[in-house]
Amino acid sequence: MSNMFIMRRAAVLPLSRTNFCRTFCSSQSLQMERKGLVLGVFEKKEEEGIFRLTEAAEGFDRKVSGKLSELLKISGVLKKGKSRVFYGVHKDFPCVALVALDDVTAGVCRAENWDSTKENIRQAVSAGCRVLQDLEVNHVEVDGCGDPQAAAEGALLGLFQYDQLKSKKKPKVTVQPHASAEVTAWERGVLYAEGQNLARLLMEAPANHITPTAFAETIEERLAQYGDRVVVQKRSQAWIEEQGMGAFLSVSKGSEEPPVFLELHYNGALDGAQDPLLLVGKGVTFDSGGISLKPSASMDMMRADMGGAATVCAAVVTAASLKLPINIIGLAPLCENMPSGKATKPGDVVTAKNGKTIQVDNTDAEGRLILADALCYAHTFNPRAVVNVATLTGAMDVALGSAATGVFANSDWLWEQLHKASMVTGDRVWRMPLFQHYTRQVTDSQLADLNNIGKYSRSGGACTAAAFLREFVTSPHWAHLDIAGVMTNKDEIPYLKKGMSGRPTRTLVEFAAALAHNK
Incomplete structure (x- = not known):
């Protein structure tokens, strides 16, 4: 095989992939910037007997006199999602990383309840960018693969890593569209992905770094660049007390960290007077369970119990x-749920902002308590719709x-x-029941109007939690998103690395964008 056509095959490469790339780049005087390229190829079908390149890949192949096609014929079938x-x-x-795409007509x-074409592009582009990152390539051009927004999302979501507190970090990789990729769609994908990555950053950070105060300050800093269109209010404990948010305060009282009620106003409507969309996120920056202490195994993951607030603010x-x-x-009620001599005790009764009393039989069912007061406050803005998000x-x-x-x-x-x-973003949602059957379980309380865990605490727990929240809702358009199952990622979503997922930030953004353009 000619030296010009060295493929990624362990059997014939005397150098590691990383060392080869370093050596080759050095020979080309590119020590400062190691460039890579991600191109798409459609998965080979048996009946076709031949691969098919994307438009950008075809253009590149012509530039190199068909060398890419020749290498593909030699290397054999490339399976969907692989690189x-x-x-x-x-x-x-x-x-040059070639990534395998599904049939362009998949749609x-x-x-599966998603757009398979978009999802495949995200997965494939992510795989290509990651392998180049492993080769210490620090600048990558990406084929739009027919959907530049999905390609940008795949690239940036796939390259994200939380290594802020490590002395040894992976090289940072910059990405840009290649060839004829539509720039506006690409930039939109970049912003969608950066939003989810912001949520991942907040969720992944240790609880001693992201306290309620630090969380609020981080979001305030991110929004500062948007000037008068955004107003940030960091409400203090005194304000929370004035509002009569007894349920929220009952959770925060066990911690030395003061609670913060973060209120964000984005005023983007052209007519100015439009009723707002209300997004409410649970913001427990660390959840020990309180007096109803959680098991120690995996308790560290509860640094991300503010995932609802992270996704909403992002x-x-x-x-x-x-x-x-x-x-x-x-709206993001931010606090810690900790055990102390001041903490709420199982069996205590607290009063929410709307006057309803709540018997707290389990202090580890704290998210619904802070959301209860936040939902009451949300209704004071005459919202078009209310969506709350919580790792509940x-x-x-x-x-x-x-x-x-x-x-x-x-x-x-x-x-x-x-x-x-969610069909557009690939970050799926699934409807769950809100039967009166569940409402009766939370309203049958021995000491108060409501019980925070319901009559049968182990049965239908997600449904009774939603029924509890509904007791604080008067809006005809309300949705509760329980994101406990999607809080983390192992290998289920190929373009998200192991760790906190930041889901469903892109779905919230896409929902808001559709609402903005469809009056």
Whole structure:
């Protein structure tokens, strides 16, 4: 085989992939910037007997006199979602990663409840960018593969890593569209992915770094660049007390960290007076369970129990960056749930902002308490719709796992909008029941109007939690998103590395964008 066509085959490479790329780049005087290229090829079908390149890949192949096609014929079938790296094909790109795509006509798959074409592009581009990152390539051009937004999302989501606190970090990789990729769609994909990555950053950070105060300050800093279009209010404990938010305060009182009620106003509507979309996120920056202490195994993961607040605030940041013509208010009650001599005790009764009393039989069912007061406050803004997001119940993880976010909605219209948005983003949602059957379980309380865990605490836990929240809702368009099952990622979503997922930030953004453009 000619030295110009060195393929990624361990049997014939005397050097490691990383060392080869270093050596080749050095020979080309590219020590400062190691460039790579990701191109798409459609998965080989038996009946076709030949591969098919994307438009950008065909253009590149013509530039290199068909060398890419020749290498593909030699290397054999490339399976969907996988990548293969070729070296020395072009002087400007020492490493070229080919990624396998599904049939371009795949489109929306009703069985999977997503757009298979978009999802495949995200997976494939992510795989190509990661393999180049492993080769210490620090600048990658990406084929839009027919959907530049999905390609950008796959690239940036796949390259994200939380290594802020490590002394040894992976090289940072910059990405840009290659050839004829449509720039506007690409940039939109970049903003969608950056929004989800912001949520991942917040969720992954240790709880001693992201306290309620630090969380609020981080979001304030991210929104500062948008000027008068955004107003950030960090409400103090004194304000929370004035509002009569006894349920929220009952959770925060066990911690030395003061609670913060974060209120974000994004004013993007062109008419100015438009009723706002209300997004409410659970913001427990660390959840020990309180007096009802959690088991120690995996308790460290509870640094991400503010995932609802992280996704909601990241969605507001993204809406501002996209300049969406809509008014959005984001609310995030932020606190820690800790055991101490001041902590709420099982059996205590607290009073919510709307005057309803709550018997707290399990202090580890704290998310619904802070959301109860936040939902009451949300209704004071005369919202178009209210969507709250929370890592609320382990029961949701048992029910759906990481496949989809569970949605409880009192509005068919609102459910349909969220479902449509999730089909586009591939970050799926699934509707769950809000039967009176569950309401009766939380209203049958010995000492108060409501019980925070319900009559049968182990049965239908996600549903009784949603029924509890509904007791604080008067809006005809309300949805509760339980994201406990999608909080983390192992290997279920190929373009998200192991760790906190930041889901469903992109679905919230897509929902808001659709609402903005469809009055």
